[in-house]
Amino acid sequence: MTKKKREAVIIILICNAILISLLELIIPVPIPIPGVKLGLANIITIIAIAFLEFKDVLTIVVLRCIVVGVLSKGITALPFSLSGGLLSALVMWLVYKKMSKLFSIKGISIIGAITHNAAQLIVASVILRETVVLYYLPVLLISAIITGLITGTISELTVKEIKKRGILSEFIQ
């Protein structure tokens, strides 16, 4: 696998992550709470964790956050999305590599969602220099369990199907 080909696959996966997250517009969220979203882009992060090297996972997360920041929410949301994205990718990668016997992909996705929401709120608390923000944590943690379970279910099915069809087989470590 050449460096350029790996780069092309990373580009494709980032595009897929951003496009797949658009599906959230038509998928009903069980309980609509401000700041809570399904996080379908996480499916691609989990696929990357399952099939690619860790540095590729980080590249996908960082570039995806920057592109989304530039194209939609605005770049000032970048500290929030980057902190959440990177920390959850790191935690999910560690759990997938070291504790995959204990946790299914659903479990890993829930852990990732919890880490993501907690990291974003901690960054908000640091920026505002206020701890009152952290009162929102229980709301986000409960919703992370639900959204993590939904994206985890889709991710698990997707990873199985990718393995079955031999897609990304060149990358399997």
Place this chain on the structure above:
Amino acid sequence: MQAYSTGLNSKNTELDAGIKLVLAILLAVASAFCKNGRDLVYFSIFLFAITVFLKSDLRFILKNLFSFGIIILTPYLFGILLSLGLNRLNPGPVYSIDLNAALLKMTRIFFIWYIGNLYFFTTSLEAIMDMFDKVFSPLNRAGIPVSRYLNMIMFIVNELSRTVGQFKGEIFEQAGLIFKNRQLGIKTRLKELAHIIVNYIANSLQRTDEIQEQVELSCVNNCQYTLRISKNEIAAILGCIIFLVLLFA
């Protein structure tokens, strides 16, 4: 990049991206020194004038307010309301909140948020990437491939502009059918969605060689940025300096 660039008003790109960035940073830093309501009102008026000057629209302001509201304001207000509630139940300094100070702080943070977004929404991505490429060129020489990543970002934006319509047309329709069908259980729906996603990933990965070729070709267009100081840049710099002097004098 064409699709993204043409979305911006051509007059917006008149200011040099580098000078505009320096001015944006200067204003963001200055906003942190607003000490009272009067400063905030003047700063708001100046930001509104800049928004009009850069030909940004009401939709941009609303979009900013919305994202700020979701990411910062909602958890903060929730926390404040909970603190006020707890303060009523159990009065004491632990749950007391200085609402004036909180409002001042939130407004200052919103200004920084707004200035950052205004910069990115009114400057073409191509100009920003070229400028960053130039600024970070020492890192490239030190072996950190910033240019390569900037090139990838540009490529992704281009690729998304090209494929988003097709994605919405095909995949939205398929996914929409699944979620509209009330006879399907949640598990079946998620399974069907997973099938759609896998098919999409599989199809898109078939374009790996094509994307690889295009990335290699796009690498040929290297950095074009040179600092430009014309009448517009001088006027913008003077405008900012005069405003800041008047505000803090």
